[in-house]
Amino acid sequence: MSSFDEVLKAVFPFLDGTDLASCMAVCKQWREIAKDDYFWKCLCARRWPSICKRPNSFRVTYYKLYQTFHRRQQRQALLPPRLCFEDLEFFIDMWTEDNLIFSEVVPGPILEAGIKNLPPGVSEGIRLHLDCPQYKMTLPVEPRFTVAFSQNLTVSVLARRKDSDRVACIINNSDFGYTDRTSNRFMAYEYLDFSPLYPFISNTRAWISLLFMDKDQNEGVIDVFGIEVDFCDAANSKEEVLWLLDMLDWK
Amino acid sequence: MSSSPPPSSAAASPSCPKKMIALRSSDGETFEIEEAAALQSKTLENMIDEDCAGTPIPLPNVTGKILAKVVEFCSKHAEPGVDDESLRAWDAEFVNVEQATVFDYILAANFLEIPTLLNLTCNVVADMIRGKTPDEIRKFFNIKSIFSPEEEEEVRRENHWAFE
Numbered sequence: 001m002s003s004f005d006e007v008l009k010a011v012f013p014f015l016d017g018t019d020l021a022s023c024m025a026v027c028k029q030w031r032e033i034a035k036d037d038y039f040w041k042c043l044c045a046r047r048w049p050s051i052c053k054r055p056n057s058f059r060v061t062y063y064k065l066y067q068t069f070h071r072r073q074q075r076q077a078l079l080p081p082r083l084c085f086e087d088l089e090f091f092i093d094m095w096t097e098d099n100l101i102f103s104e105v106v107p108g109p110i111l112e113a114g115i116k117n118l119p120p121g122v123s124e125g126i127r128l129h130l131d132c133p134q135y136k137m138t139l140p141v142e143p144r145f146t147v148a149f150s151q152n153l154t155v156s157v158l159a160r161r162k163d164s165d166r167v168a169c170i171i172n173n174s175d176f177g178y179t180d181r182t183s184n185r186f187m188a189y190e191y192l193d194f195s196p197l198y199p200f201i202s203n204t205r206a207w208i209s210l211l212f213m214d215k216d217q218n219e220g221v222i223d224v225f226g227i228e229v230d231f232c233d234a235a236n237s238k239e240e241v242l243w244l245l246d247m248l249d250w251k
Numbered sequence: 252m253s254s255s256p257p258p259s260s261a262a263a264s265p266s267c268p269k270k271m272i273a274l275r276s277s278d279g280e281t282f283e284i285e286e287a288a289a290l291q292s293k294t295l296e297n298m299i300d301e302d303c304a305g306t307p308i309p310l311p312n313v314t315g316k317i318l319a320k321v322v323e324f325c326s327k328h329a330e331p332g333v334d335d336e337s338l339r340a341w342d343a344e345f346v347n348v349e350q351a352t353v354f355d356y357i358l359a360a361n362f363l364e365i366p367t368l369l370n371l372t373c374n375v376v377a378d379m380i381r382g383k384t385p386d387e388i389r390k391f392f393n394i395k396s397i398f399s400p401e402e403e404e405e406v407r408r409e410n411h412w413a414f415e
Contacts, residue, residue: 011373
């Protein structure tokens, strides 16, 4: 019915992008007409009049241009991470004064698996903290060790990735200085160093926490049953953590 | 006080307000329209300039029924001293007709290049489409969708960006 085609061609320039997109889904005839890039060019010209000054500079159709930019994108889904826990191992060392109190190479999958069974006697606060959805890597410490708040406790964490056989620093040298009494954690942090491929990223910290039993804390001594590593400033899902690790300055 | 000379009665004078243009519809009807009204149509404007004096201008794309209304529209819009509000009300009445007639008006306005009429009539149809889902549009215009289920799915995926 070609005269109706003419009617549609006259009417379509009066529609906005959403309505024109609806027209494309009505039937084959409407779709054939509505997908003509001319109408989308008109929409683009209304939306961004300056593009008329460069008529042939876009390598995509005006349809695609309008579709992509007519509205700010919602937060994009993260691309699949290039790194997986199987590729990683972590070198964790802790000292009080000059005594090495913890020194282990922890394979990625162990941190990924977390602490399966919390020992009896841990506080509700820790359970709540570990259950909340913000992603965290934990590992059980067996046998447990004790630490006094008065001792200067320091930590360093390096990571190695097997896919490229490179090493990055997660924590160079940091003091444990902050106690979260609600979740029974004794914490240290350090700002991460990212690869030069990712400038402008700052203010993202690696946090390492000693998880301790809920005994009498007034003694100033804690009984550590687990270690937690998280990047709560920026990465709160497993994929985000893997991306963050991928972006470190691997050398 | 000197008397002004009598106005020229030459039909060719552009200041003469009553110059009539003759139009012939596809089905042989003839209509007369004032030049001022006819100039609202770019198509007619071009033809008048070419000085087809006297003989009715043939309009093979427009029937008499529609041409009568188009002449009425153009004459109204060429009338001096009509305020915007009453003109708008008149326009609303003008398009208060069957769907099929509005479509005919669009085709005529398109062919004759009458921006005011095109604007008015296209907006009427655009309003029928605005805000409706594809399904609602189909129902309104009584269209049978001839997409296969796969095409239907592809089309839905293709357009989801507009409805996020």
